[in-house]
Amino acid sequence: MKIGIIAHLKYPINKPFMGGLEAFTYDICQRLLARGHDVLLYACAGSDPILNVRPILCEDDYHPITSSQFTSRQLSTEYISTHHAYVELMQEIDKDELDVIFNNSLNYVPIMMSALVKAPMVTVLHTPPIFELKNAIRREQYHGRIKYVSVSASNARNWKDYAPQCNVIHNGIDLAAWQFYPENDGGYIMWFGRIHPDKGLHLAIEAAKLAGKKMKVAGAISDAHYYETEILPRLDESIELLGPCDHRQLNELIGHAEAAVITPCWEEPFGLVVAEALACGTPVAGIAKGALPYLLDERTGKLCSGDNVQELGDCILAAGQLDRLDCRQRAEELFDVEKMVDSYEALFNKISIGKREMKIKADVS
Known part of the structure; x- marks a missing residue:
């Protein structure tokens, strides 16, 4: 499969890890590559090149509106630059002809724009419900093109009013x-x-x-x-x-x-x-x-x-x-990372097969 992994942009996906999300993204990307999948990691500059990184945000790539001259008291430069990076990614992502988009961004933009792209999306809920994601998920439910995964049963319960069909896959380590x-x-x-x-x-x-x-x-x-x-x-x-x-x-x-x-x-x-x-x-x-x-x-x-x-x-x-x-x-x-990857791989296979079946039906009709 060709899998596009959308990382969050606060820190590079590289060792030593700043936190658990960086470690998660690194591990699953590395293991999917090792299993023979064609993986693209959309992340910020400075991420480990062995992960087949496609940088979508670095100091030289800021849009003029997001540069240091931006002076809004309501929205930080980091917030605006991240927003634009994800918007530009989602506008261009179909060019990579992905089978699955694996969204770990913690950002509302990939969710809000999921109905505009061809590839189905899996979004992992790494956090408790936060305002921006709640609103994005509520609106996305009208299209229902995203499969949601929570990293624990307790977190899935926190999200049940917004993503009631949420799968649970524990994070794993090597x-x-x-x-x-x-x-x-x-x-x-x-x-x-x-x-x-x-x-x-x-x-x-x-x-x-x-x-x-x-x-x-x-x-x-x-x-x-x-x-x-x-x-x-x-x-x-x-x-x-x-x-x-x-x-x-x-x-x-x-x-x-x-x-x-x-x-x-x-x-x-x-x-x-x-x-x-x-x-x-x-x-x-x-x-x-x-x-x-x-x-x-x-x-x-x-x-x-x-x-x-x-x-x-x-x-x-x-x-x-x-x-x-x-x-x-x-x-x-x-917490075996291989069991975790098995579960995600099975989910990716399921939704990519569904995508192919829908395409066949559309071609026949």
């Missing part, structure tokens, strides 16, 4: 790339991810101190104001900030940790960090929000309700006592 560590011999707990208010690092720091545990933190700062006002004042010798880490470093850090602390402050639609921690054999202590209660069970994680840091501290201590082999086994059961 389990072979994550070494299992049978012993938690590091003497610390681990927090990793983007340093952003949604990820709740400030809660993890407070809970780690209450539990009397040293904590290592790996990840890029994606909200400077949050970092300066909520994180810096809480730092002391018990909290070690490591910055972004490559895969090998991250695997080793997570693997030696007593527990991984995961603290979503929003309705986390999936949480790839859960899969990565469990693959290393590291149990999870976290907050029962979004998909976390559905991804973990009593053998692999301890969750607190709300943002009660004392309760979270207790969860940290309890999680460190869980069996690490159980954690690895759950990762193998639920």
Whole structure:
């Protein structure tokens, strides 16, 4: 099949990944290529060229209206430039003669323009319902040309009023790339991810101190104001900030940790960090929000309700006592990237066959 993958444009699809969506896009693109599919990745400049990238946004490509001279107080330059990049892509995408469009953009434009292109579309709902996507999906339902997929059952329930026929396909990781560590011999707990208010690092720091545990933190700062006002004042010798880490470093850090602390402050639609921690054999202590209660069970994680840091501290201590082999086994059961790609590939085949059958009927008539 010829598959066009539309990425989001906030960050390049390249290692080290800024977040789970970049990792997801990279993995599925790489594996579809390995399975012999003709894949085009529509992404921003700086994405890994091994993914057969078609850049649709870079500094030199900004439309004049989206340049630094744009001064609207209502809409940012980033917002407008992204809008134009997707509009131009959808206007030209039929030239690539795709069998399927695989939309991971988190943007309303590909959805709103889906009825204007020939190829059927699969759109993944990587987030809880947000205003722009809700409106786009509501309008698209009149045409019904898009198949929707959610990354978790909990997120699918959040979208049921807008995409009631939503499939559920869990995100997956390359389990072979994550070494299992049978012993938690590091003497610390681990927090990793983007340093952003949604990820709740400030809660993890407070809970780690209450539990009397040293904590290592790996990840890029994606909200400077949050970092300066909520994180810096809480730092002391018990909290070690490591910055972004490559895969090998991250695997080793997570693997030696007593527990991984995961603290979503929003309705986390999936949480790839859960899969990565469990693959290393590291149990999870976290907050029962979004998909976390559905991804973990009593053998692999301890969750607190709300943002009660004392309760979270207790969860940290309890999680460190869980069996690490159980954690690895759950990762193998639920989060194998090859199973994920199998599911998407089957869906692509189904809708591309439907497209061909419709074309045959049209030609006959």
